[in-house]
Amino acid sequence: MKILVTGGAGFIGSHTAIELISKGHTPVIADNFSNSEKWILGRLEEISQQEIIFYEGDCSDGNFLAEVFSREKNIAGAIHFAAKKAVGESMEKPLIYYKNNLLSLIVLLETMQEFGVKNLVFSSSATVYGEPGSCPIPETAPRQKAASPYGNTKVICEDIISDSVFGGKNISAISLRYFNPIGAHPSGLIGELPIGIPNNLVPYVTQAAAGIREKLTVFGNDYPTPDGSGVRDFIHVVDLAQAHIKTLEYLEKQNTPFYDVFNVGTGQGNSVLEIIQTFEKVNGVEVPYEIGPRRPGDIATCFADPQKIEKTLGWKTEKTLEESLIDAWKWQNYLT
Ligand code: WQD
Numbered sequence: 001m002k003i004l005v006t007g008g009a010g011f012i013g014s015h016t017a018i019e020l021i022s023k024g025h026t027p028v029i030a031d032n033f034s035n036s037e038k039w040i041l042g043r044l045e046e047i048s049q050q051e052i053i054f055y056e057g058d059c060s061d062g063n064f065l066a067e068v069f070s071r072e073k074n075i076a077g078a079i080h081f082a083a084k085k086a087v088g089e090s091m092e093k094p095l096i097y098y099k100n101n102l103l104s105l106i107v108l109l110e111t112m113q114e115f116g117v118k119n120l121v122f123s124s125s126a127t128v129y130g131e132p133g134s135c136p137i138p139e140t141a142p143r144q145k146a147a148s149p150y151g152n153t154k155v156i157c158e159d160i161i162s163d164s165v166f167g168g169k170n171i172s173a174i175s176l177r178y179f180n181p182i183g184a185h186p187s188g189l190i191g192e193l194p195i196g197i198p199n200n201l202v203p204y205v206t207q208a209a210a211g212i213r214e215k216l217t218v219f220g221n222d223y224p225t226p227d228g229s230g231v232r233d234f235i236h237v238v239d240l241a242q243a244h245i246k247t248l249e250y251l252e253k254q255n256t257p258f259y260d261v262f263n264v265g266t267g268q269g270n271s272v273l274e275i276i277q278t279f280e281k282v283n284g285v286e287v288p289y290e291i292g293p294r295r296p297g298d299i300a301t302c303f304a305d306p307q308k309i310e311k312t313l314g315w316k317t318e319k320t321l322e323e324s325l326i327d328a329w330k331w332q333n334y335l336t
Pocket of ligand 1: 086087125126127179180181200204216219220229230231295298
């Protein structure tokens with residue numbers, strides 16, 4: 001199938017484009033490079049050994065998307081990654097986040113309807129659960145007003161999609177609620193490219209280990225967790241990418257209208273301090289760090305119950321935490 005991948009030059013989008021190709025599909029990447037680099041496209045061609053179909057533009061521009069759908073006949077579906085995703089930045093610039101993340105989805109849905117493309121996989125997030133009542137988290141756990149405008153855009157986007165599906169718009173969709181994507185492609189050619197100071201843990205760990213950052217600050221060690229530091233479900237980005245292909249192929253077989261959500265995680269929680277210790281052990285490098293105060297908006301524990309996606313799609317994570325941290329370090333060394 002020919003699949004539109006919006007934000008396909010980004011961290012998860014680029015890895016998903018590679019997995020689409022490896023399963024015999026054809027990605028059509030649309031990206032405005034607001035949070036990615038154009039040279040990633042060359043890396044995708046190097047890994048896949050084939051030309052990548054690519055369009056530069058903003059997914060909130062209806063004319064741009066119409067042009068893509070017009071030129072690329074028989075697009076069978078779309079995977080929508082294009083969105084701003086920095087929690088902290090969203091607190092400072094909420095209107096930019098609501099405008100960008102909601103408008104790009106709405107314009108994509110309108111364009112899909114116009115061109116009769118019905119299958120959509122949406123990049124959602126476990127952040128929609130807010131502070132979960134308990135872990136592991138099933139899809140039946142209640143969504144809560146997220147702690148940030150970024151997270152709230154994911155809640156609202158899920159509703160925009162489900163309302164479109166059940167509003168007779170000839171759309172079928174699945175929202176994938178990611179937990180914490182980490183790692184990089186084993187080739188070391190693509191990976192996470194944080195702009196400026198990393199918001200997320202693992203790129204900060206790799207930069208601290210590489211000496212780019214003086215030291216990592218562990219945001220709190222007084223949480224009600226085994227070692228006091230935050231616990232998350234860290235999933236290898238290649239496993240996450242493969243979940244998208246399984247989801248799309250499953251969606252293609254469903255009768256329209258169809259909507260569902262899947263948690264995409266390992267089902268295992270690891271703490272921040274465990275990440276540091278494991279990273280040091282598997283890579284033989286030291287991570288300079290200090291314990292600091294909790295980060296506002298952080299929760300103590302968050303990890304998935306992945307039974308639904310495992311049973312429905314026959315997908316489960318295959319890579320280990322150790323592999324994720326080895327691949328993350330390999331990518332960091334490629335960058336520096
Ligand atoms: C993980 C743990 C921090 C940095 C967010 C979004 C989610 C997804 C991933 C976007 C926490 C601790 C972190 C640091 C630290 N979306 N930490 N020092 O907050 O779980 O999830 O990012 O990509 O939707 O909500 O991820 O990596 O920021 O934090 O101690 O310098 O690492 O306190 O316990 P988070 P994270």
